[in-house]
Amino acid sequence: MWNVPSLEEKEPELVREVEWFRLYTWTHFSPSDTCRTYGSGVVQPFNGSAFYVRSNCAFILTHFTHNRVEYDITIRRGDNGLLSEVEIIINKVRTVLQNGSILVEKKSVSLPYDHTYQHVFRYGIYTRFKSSLLPLTVTWHDVPGGIDTLWVELEKEQNSDITGLCGKFNAEAEPKCPGDLVYQDKGPAYVPSCSNPNPRFIDQENTSSCVCPDGKVLNDRADGFHCVTVSSCSCVFNGRTYLTGETRSTRCQSCLCKDGRWHCSENSCPPRCLIEGEFVTTFDGKQFAVPENVLVFWQSSMYVQVQTSFGMKIQVQVFPEIQLYITPPRNHSGVISGLCGNNNDDTTDDFTTSSGIIESSAKLFALSWSLGACSENIPNPCINTDNALKCPKNQEFSYNLLACNHTCRSLSGPDPRCNLQDAPVEGCGCPEGTHLNQENNCTPRSECECHHHGGATPPGPVVIDGQQW
Structure with missing residues (x-):
C-alpha cells in the first residue's frame, strides 16, 4: 500500500521529481461525483481545485470501503507522462490496465468482459469499468504509449472517508507554494524557468498557480524551488553546471554562459x-x-x-580512390550473393542476378542488384593513380x-x-x-x-x- 506524501512530508529527493502546481478546475463533470486525471499529471479531485503531480512513482488515486468491500485504484506514469499502469482492486479481485491490455487476476481478457463483480466494455472512444458491488465506474482513453485521461465516477455520496489523490481537499484555504514560489489565483499554467523563460502555448489560459515574483524565473537547474533573475541563471553541459559568466572551451570552440544560455564562437576546426x-x-x-x-x-x-x-x-x-574490400569468414557455409559473386570457386556463374539467372552482360547483372533507380552507365574500371x-x-x-x-x-x-x-x-x-x-x-x-x-x-x-x- 503506497502513502501519498503531502508537501510537508516529502523526502528531499522527491521534491525534485514531483512538481506541485495548482491548475484550473475542469467543468466537464460535477466535482462532487467525479475524480479525473489527465495530461502528464493533472489531478482533479472529487472536491476542490485541481493540482499537478509529475512523477513515475506509484500513487493511490483513491481508496475507500463501502458495505465492507474495499476499493483501491493505483496509478503509475511513465517517463512520457502518460499513465503506464493502472491497478483496480475490488473485493480482492485485481484488474490491471497496461500496454493497451486488460488483465484480470493476471490473465488477459477481451471485451466485452462480464464478471460477477465487474463489467468492462467499450464506451465510444473510451473503455469503461463498471463495478456491480460499488456505485462507481472507471473510464479511460488509450493512446500509443499509455493512457492520456482517466476518471472515476461515484453515483452517490459515500459515508466513509475517501483517501488518496482523489480525496477531499480544502478548497477554501489558499494553497501553500514550495520554496520561493508565491500563489496566484490567476497565473500562468506553465511557470517561466531558466530552461524556458518565455513559455508560449496556443490558447494558454491563466489558472491557479504557484509562480515566481515579478522579474524572476524558477531556477530548474538547481535543487529546490528558488527564483532568480534571468541574468543569474546557470547553464548545463555534460552534466556539469556553469554559473553565468563562466566559459567552457575546447580546442576548436569557446562558449560563454549568459542568461542561462550558451553563446558559442564558430567552430574553428575542420x-x-x-x-x-x-x-x-x-x-x-x-x-x-x-x-x-x-x-x-x-x-x-x-x-x-x-x-x-x-x-x-x-x-x-x-x-x-574509394575502394571496398570484403573478406568473408573462412568457415562460412551459407549462400553469398550480390555484386561480389558467390565465392564458390567457379567464375562461370559470378554474373548470377538477383533473380537467379546467369547473365553474360555486366550491365544487366549489375543493374539486377541495384536498390533503386540507377544510371545505366558502367564506368571505366581503370583507377586514377596520379594523385599524390x-x-x-x-x-x-x-x-x-x-x-x-x-x-x-x-x-x-x-x-x-x-x-x-x-x-x-x-x-x-x-x-x-x-x-x-x-x-x-x-x-x-x-x-x-x-x-x-x-x-x-x-x-x-x-x-x-x-x-x-
Whole structure:
C-alpha cells in the first residue's frame, strides 16, 4: 500500500521529481461525483481545485470501503507522462490496465468482459469499468504509449472517508507554494524557468498557480524551488553546471554562459571523424562506442577496417580512390550473393542476378542488384593513380603499416587490433617510437594522455577514485 506524501512530508529527493502546481478546475463533470486525471499529471479531485503531480512513482488515486468491500485504484506514469499502469482492486479481485491490455487476476481478457463483480466494455472512444458491488465506474482513453485521461465516477455520496489523490481537499484555504514560489489565483499554467523563460502555448489560459515574483524565473537547474533573475541563471553541459559568466572551451570552440544560455564562437576546426578501436568521435564531436562484436579502426591514413566477431572483414580505401574490400569468414557455409559473386570457386556463374539467372552482360547483372533507380552507365574500371598522398602534420608515408599498438589509447590497455591477422598496408603513420594522439599528431610515449573508464587524463600525476597515479 503506497502513502501519498503531502508537501510537508516529502523526502528531499522527491521534491525534485514531483512538481506541485495548482491548475484550473475542469467543468466537464460535477466535482462532487467525479475524480479525473489527465495530461502528464493533472489531478482533479472529487472536491476542490485541481493540482499537478509529475512523477513515475506509484500513487493511490483513491481508496475507500463501502458495505465492507474495499476499493483501491493505483496509478503509475511513465517517463512520457502518460499513465503506464493502472491497478483496480475490488473485493480482492485485481484488474490491471497496461500496454493497451486488460488483465484480470493476471490473465488477459477481451471485451466485452462480464464478471460477477465487474463489467468492462467499450464506451465510444473510451473503455469503461463498471463495478456491480460499488456505485462507481472507471473510464479511460488509450493512446500509443499509455493512457492520456482517466476518471472515476461515484453515483452517490459515500459515508466513509475517501483517501488518496482523489480525496477531499480544502478548497477554501489558499494553497501553500514550495520554496520561493508565491500563489496566484490567476497565473500562468506553465511557470517561466531558466530552461524556458518565455513559455508560449496556443490558447494558454491563466489558472491557479504557484509562480515566481515579478522579474524572476524558477531556477530548474538547481535543487529546490528558488527564483532568480534571468541574468543569474546557470547553464548545463555534460552534466556539469556553469554559473553565468563562466566559459567552457575546447580546442576548436569557446562558449560563454549568459542568461542561462550558451553563446558559442564558430567552430574553428575542420570536420573530422576519429575512430580508435571501438571508440568513435563523429564530425560534430559526439562520442560513442560500437558494439563489442564489431571493431572499427584506421589501419593507416588510407584504410578503414571493420572487423566482426564472426570473422567477416570489410576494408575501405579512402585515397586516392574509394575502394571496398570484403573478406568473408573462412568457415562460412551459407549462400553469398550480390555484386561480389558467390565465392564458390567457379567464375562461370559470378554474373548470377538477383533473380537467379546467369547473365553474360555486366550491365544487366549489375543493374539486377541495384536498390533503386540507377544510371545505366558502367564506368571505366581503370583507377586514377596520379594523385599524390601528402601526409598530415608529422606523419610519414610507409608501405608497411600495422594498426597494432599504433595510438596513444593503445598504451592504456590491450589493443584488440593486435589479435587480427592483417597484412601490412600503405599510408601515413607515426615514425618508430611515437604514437598517434587524438589531434592526429605523432607524440612520444611520455606525452600521450592516459585513457580510463572515466575519460582521458593529460600526462602527469593525477588522482583517480581517491588514488594517486
